[in-house]
Amino acid sequence: MKVVRILIVGTTVMAMFALVYMWGNADGRSGKNAMAVYAAMAEPTASPVNALDELDVYYPGTESLAPDEMRVVACGTGMPNSRPKQAAACFLVELGNGDKFIFDIGSGSAERLSAMKIPYDFLDKVFIGHLHSDHFGALSDLWIGGVIGNRIKPLRVWGPSGHKPEFGTAYAMEHMEKVFTWDTGSRQGNVDIRGQVLDVTEFDYKGINQVIYEENGVTIRSIPAIHALDGPVSFILDWNGLKFAFSSDTFPNKWWMKYSAGADIAIHECFITPRLLVEKQKWTPGASLNVGTQVHTSPAQFGKVMSLTKPRMAVAYHFFNDFDTLPEQLEQVRLTYGGPLSMATDYMVWNVTKDDIRVRMAVIDEDIWPQPAVGEKLPPDRSTRIGFSDFVLSGREPFPEVVQKIYDDINADYGTNYEVPSD
Numbered sequence: 001m002k003v004v005r006i007l008i009v010g011t012t013v014m015a016m017f018a019l020v021y022m023w024g025n026a027d028g029r030s031g032k033n034a035m036a037v038y039a040a041m042a043e044p045t046a047s048p049v050n051a052l053d054e055l056d057v058y059y060p061g062t063e064s065l066a067p068d069e070m071r072v073v074a075c076g077t078g079m080p081n082s083r084p085k086q087a088a089a090c091f092l093v094e095l096g097n098g099d100k101f102i103f104d105i106g107s108g109s110a111e112r113l114s115a116m117k118i119p120y121d122f123l124d125k126v127f128i129g130h131l132h133s134d135h136f137g138a139l140s141d142l143w144i145g146g147v148i149g150n151r152i153k154p155l156r157v158w159g160p161s162g163h164k165p166e167f168g169t170a171y172a173m174e175h176m177e178k179v180f181t182w183d184t185g186s187r188q189g190n191v192d193i194r195g196q197v198l199d200v201t202e203f204d205y206k207g208i209n210q211v212i213y214e215e216n217g218v219t220i221r222s223i224p225a226i227h228a229l230d231g232p233v234s235f236i237l238d239w240n241g242l243k244f245a246f247s248s249d250t251f252p253n254k255w256w257m258k259y260s261a262g263a264d265i266a267i268h269e270c271f272i273t274p275r276l277l278v279e280k281q282k283w284t285p286g287a288s289l290n291v292g293t294q295v296h297t298s299p300a301q302f303g304k305v306m307s308l309t310k311p312r313m314a315v316a317y318h319f320f321n322d323f324d325t326l327p328e329q330l331e332q333v334r335l336t337y338g339g340p341l342s343m344a345t346d347y348m349v350w351n352v353t354k355d356d357i358r359v360r361m362a363v364i365d366e367d368i369w370p371q372p373a374v375g376e377k378l379p380p381d382r383s384t385r386i387g388f389s390d391f392v393l394s395g396r397e398p399f400p401e402v403v404q405k406i407y408d409d410i411n412a413d414y415g416t417n418y419e420v421p422s423d
């Protein structure tokens, strides 16, 4: 009798072990080590008063990174057309050495970056895969909003050249600065504008596994991508024996197959299936087939790429991830790929070490305020203001009896001695 019971327990344990293994490795919803999960289950910890050991969600700003750990946060996984649930392409990579990198910064994603509660001085390195608005449309938000959010360091931007100079990143950045001439000029002399400096590096889009960044033990390389026009690239980041690969947008190509192979985490576009483009996006079948399989990588093509490159974790993005689209999207990927997989949506988080890849969702605080600067902020140098014309100045109603009290209160609270300006 006793022997039989042990056998039953043994079978149950094996079944549970298999279930956890499949869950963790086939669908990637949890990268938890199966043995650790089982060991924890063997020790009862239920308590009516103690906090849980395991929250299974990520609260930004509450977890230290281990020295050998990489954390990747999906800050945009959607489409060029905006919607509340998913911003356009943006992935934040945080490393245990203190470095942070932003790969693409599509429209809407600056808001998601802010939700990570990271001082803007640490969000100072942006790598743009190509110049579609859904891959760099929120750059101006990070650039100028970051200054208001206390960044006092220049914003560093890397991006590819194009087939002509005006199709390159340097041209785009030069003209972004021009577009915001009034904006940046208006802030001069009114706030600390040291963070307004843009430090742009344009590199050759044809470079194959070319090093475009090498600092502090981190190497980032670019490879050509095939998407819409000449110019797009994909990125490979290597640090501490961990490899992160990010496609931005690309049709399946030989460079990705070769240089992303065996990545610890490989994020590749997985566009909406052509049928869903017709049904949900309201496109014609012709446009859906063309854009869905020739300009972009469809889910079945994505699966084929991942089957051949075998990352430790394949991450699919660039689709609207809903209850009624995910099943078809996933079914198409599974036609060609059976390995570890995350079907990304905004705020999905991967903690990557050599032993484990843990996948969770972040739970964010919507009442976000900026973090402080890494150094002392300077008071405005009003002598550098562009100022108003006499015409506009003649319209001011200065209400001195109201404003003087505001100055007096602030000076009393903070021990300062500011005077109400006369102009």
Ligand SMILES: [Zn+2]
Residues within 6 Å of the ligand: 130, 132, 135, 227, 228, 249
């Ligand atoms: Zn694109």
Ligand SMILES: [Zn+2]
Residues within 6 Å of the ligand: 089, 132, 134, 135, 249, 318
């Ligand atoms: Zn795109």
